Amino acid sequence: MSRGGKRTFLQSEFSEENIEFWLACRDxxxxxxxxxxxxxxxxxxxxxxxPEAEKEVNIDYHTREKIKQAMLDPDDSCFDEAERHVFRLMEKDSCPRFWKSDMYLNLQHRDKASR
Structure with a gap:
């Protein structure tokens, strides 16, 4: 399954910022x-x-404040806690909805048909 299909689904669910944030953190x-x-x-x-970010992700205040302080001298782990939180959100919410969606079922059917 392509990353593009998941991204399109997240766009339709207004959750694309989560995968974009996660990918930016990986980078x-x-x-x-x-x-x-x-x-x-x-x-x-x-x-x-x-707080006024165009693609603001949903993380708790304390994590956001820790990251804000880390921006003075960012290290390799300054986004780790937020990244884990957003990953868990996608894992527990977005992914199960994606696997049940018509979009996923159509992609899966197309993938099987092309083999």
Whole structure:
């Protein structure tokens, strides 16, 4: 199953920010250059975690505040707690709905038919 199908489903469910945040965090964790890491951390924070972010993800206040403080000197694990939280949300909510959706069933049927 392609990542594109899941992303399309999340868009239809107004949950695409979760997968985008998770993917951005995965990319961030692979960064080794401190300047690149700092730039990516700032972008992630402003895109997904700032209270007025366009694609704000649903995390608790304490986690958000810890990340806000970590932005002064972001390390390789500053998003780990939020990333785990968002992953659990997708695992327990979005994924089960996706597997039951017409979109998934159609994709699965098309995949079987192409074999």
């Amino acid at each position: 961030y964790s692979r960064s080794t250059c401190p300047a690149e890491r700092s730039c990516k951390a700032t972008e992630i924070y402003h895109t997904f975690l700032h």
